[in-house]
Amino acid sequence: MALTIKEVEHVALLARLELDDFEKELFAQQLSSILEYVDKLNELDTDGVEPLAHILPIYNIFRKDEVKPSSSREEILANAPLVEIGQYKVPKIM
Amino acid sequence: MSRDYEIVVGLEVHAELKTASKIFCACSTAFGAEPNTQVCPVCSGFPGTLPVLNEKVVDLAIKTGLALNCEIAQFCKFDRKNYFYPDLPKAYQISQYDLPICKGGYLEIDLDGEKTRIGITRAHLEEDAGKLVHQGDITTTPFSLVDLNRSGVPLLEIVSEPDMRNAQQARAYMEKLRSILLFAGVSDCKMQEGSLRCDANVSVRPWGQKELGTRTEIKNLNSFRALERAIEYEAKRQMDALEDGETIIQETRTWDEEKGVTRSMRSKEEAHDYRYFPDPDLTPLRISKEWIEQIKASLPELPDQAGQRLIEEYGLSEYDAAQITISPQSLDFFDQSVALFPDAKTVSNWMMGDLNRLLKQQNIEIEECLVRPAALAEMLKLVKNGTISGKMAKTVFEEMFLTGRDPAEIVKEKGMAQISDIDSLAPLIDEIVEKNPKVVQDFKNGKEKAFGFFIGQIMKATRGQANPELVNQLLRKRLNKE
Numbered sequence: 175m176a177l178t179i180k181e182v183e184h185v186a187l188l189a190r191l192e193l194d195d196f197e198k199e200l201f202a203q204q205l206s207s208i209l210e211y212v213d214k215l216n217e218l219d220t221d222g223v224e225p226l227a228h229i230l231p232i233y234n235i236f237r238k239d240e241v242k243p244s245s246s247r248e249e250i251l252a253n254a255p256l257v258e259i260g261q262y263k264v265p266k267i268m
Numbered sequence: 269m270s271r272d273y274e275i276v277v278g279l280e281v282h283a284e285l286k287t288a289s290k291i292f293c294a295c296s297t298a299f300g301a302e303p304n305t306q307v308c309p310v311c312s313g314f315p316g317t318l319p320v321l322n323e324k325v326v327d328l329a330i331k332t333g334l335a336l337n338c339e340i341a342q343f344c345k346f347d348r349k350n351y352f353y354p355d356l357p358k359a360y361q362i363s364q365y366d367l368p369i370c371k372g373g374y375l376e377i378d379l380d381g382e383k384t385r386i387g388i389t390r391a392h393l394e395e396d397a398g399k400l401v402h403q404g405d406i407t408t409t410p411f412s413l414v415d416l417n418r419s420g421v422p423l424l425e426i427v428s429e430p431d432m433r434n435a436q437q438a439r440a441y442m443e444k445l446r447s448i449l450l451f452a453g454v455s456d457c458k459m460q461e462g463s464l465r466c467d468a469n470v471s472v473r474p475w476g477q478k479e480l481g482t483r484t485e486i487k488n489l490n491s492f493r494a495l496e497r498a499i500e501y502e503a504k505r506q507m508d509a510l511e512d513g514e515t516i517i518q519e520t521r522t523w524d525e526e527k528g529v530t531r532s533m534r535s536k537e538e539a540h541d542y543r544y545f546p547d548p549d550l551t552p553l554r555i556s557k558e559w560i561e562q563i564k565a566s567l568p569e570l571p572d573q574a575g576q577r578l579i580e581e582y583g584l585s586e587y588d589a590a591q592i593t594i595s596p597q598s599l600d601f602f603d604q605s606v607a608l609f610p611d612a613k614t615v616s617n618w619m620m621g622d623l624n625r626l627l628k629q630q631n632i633e634i635e636e637c638l639v640r641p642a643a644l645a646e647m648l649k650l651v652k653n654g655t656i657s658g659k660m661a662k663t664v665f666e667e668m669f670l671t672g673r674d675p676a677e678i679v680k681e682k683g684m685a686q687i688s689d690i691d692s693l694a695p696l697i698d699e700i701v702e703k704n705p706k707v708v709q710d711f712k713n714g715k716e717k718a719f720g721f722f723i724g725q726i727m728k729a730t731r732g733q734a735n736p737e738l739v740n741q742l743l744r745k746r747l748n749k750e
Contacts, residue, residue: 233553236320236322237323239288239289267353
């Protein structure tokens with residue numbers, strides 16, 4: 175279950191994390207040991223067991239289709255680093 | 269562009285479901301509000317907030333599934349699709365991965381009388397993302413602006429099988445799907461407002477080859493015309509590339525409406541890796557047979573059924589029936605008109621002809637046009653009782669379409685009323701006949717052309733206002749007396 179440095183780099187990129195060589199090595203080891211631990215579950219015979227969709231046996235929790243007032247725009251944007259004409263201002267994405 | 273290749277198309281359509289509030293929170297879904305005024309901590313992704321599913325979204329998804337002949341899942345769940353993008357505040361989209369709410373349906377398209385069944389692989393629920401607005405000139409500005417009003421609006425993504433073989437079929441599928449969604453009342457389907465969006469998967473393969481070629485996905489198709497043009501362009505691009513010995517790269521491309529080309533959107537080599545997993549914040553759904561039956565019972569008349577009714581009840585052609593059932597508003601227009609003027613074929617001819625032409629010219633929908641069924645019926649009555657000729661009616665109708673005015677009023681104002689009384693026509697016919705003894709002689713010698721000459725003279729003298737049928741009758745009587 176040993177994780178390669180390449181796999182660590184891939185996961186880091188997906189999570190937008192910048193890791194240095196030391197960290198890559200360290201996390202490769204740590205993540206590998208976590209996976210090894212979890213791998214114990216593979217010893218169980220799960221034939222005929224439905225995959226679990228939710229941890230609790232509850233279903234169909236709904237709300238009615240009713241509009242309630244939204245938050246004020248000031249409140250919603252209060253934590254945004256940059257705001258312009260009532261909108262979040264972010265680096266350009268092409 | 270048939271060449272040596274077969275085109276294969278599949279469509280992914282996102283339909284915004286018609287609810288008042290968003291899928292997981294109580295913010296309004298109304299279109300056109302000021303940016304970020306229909307947003308709360310849930311749909312803007314504040315930590316610690318919890319989504320709660322809007323029950324109506326499930327009702328509408330089941331309804332859509334039934335209208336598309338799908339199997340409705342007895343059990344389904346929501347999953348997180350993880351990716352970073354500024355219009356996605358939680359950095360994951362709540363969607364459905366391996367257990368969609370609807371599976372395995374179909375719809376039927378009809379192109380020039382040829383019926384084709386297009387399979388529907390699945391339809392799943394998800395939340396919409398926000399909207400990115402690029403500030404100023406997109407090539408130079410370093411910023412984008414984010415509006416989250418659309419974030420959390422309920423969507424049903426309807427995925428077709430790769431069953432279409434050309435751009436026209438893809439368009440017909442999209443039009444039929446839109447019509448079904450409109451009849452079922454599950455979506456507004458306004459392409460220009462983004463409540464109906466479409467991505468096309470396009471590939472080509474040598475004729476006879478079983479395996480599919482490598483496909484590309486085209487985004488940004490905002491109209492039926494864009495869909496058709498983009499598929500035609502992309503298929504040709506792929507054929508040209510293959511003929512030049514190149515290989516097709518599986519990628520996402522965007523349609524450039526102005527230049528009429530598709531362009532690659534590849535950013536990095538990073539393959540899509542969404543790391544889907546069940547959303548622990550939402551409970552799974554159990555959909556009972558009773559629930560499905562209850563919705564089935566509430567399904568209104570759908571386009572195919574309505575079309576069949578028009579064919580059986582009124583003897584319309586399949587083509588006309590399909591055109592009239594293009595939207596519930598169009599069918600309503602027809603039904604109301606026929607109720608007031610019970611000659612379905614005439615109503616259908618006017619809808620297919622002048623009305624359709626003017627709608628296309630102005631690029632508007634039938635519900636936006638100023639002519640209402642009552643006015644059309646009134647005009648058709650004026651034609652029937654001989655007040656105006658069919659030819660005059662065209663002019664009157666155009667005026668009605670442009671101004672919304674009453675047909676009788678237009679006829680009166682323009683002095684268009686047809687001359688239908690014998691007392692004013694008979695002397696005129698006498699006069700013209702007497703003036704042309706030579707032509708009368710020709711007529712007697714069996715020259716039918718001579719008859720046409722007189723008709724022409726009479727119409728000219730009355731500036732086209734004489735009732736042609738009556739003139740015909742009176743003239744023949746008059747000439748037979750000679």
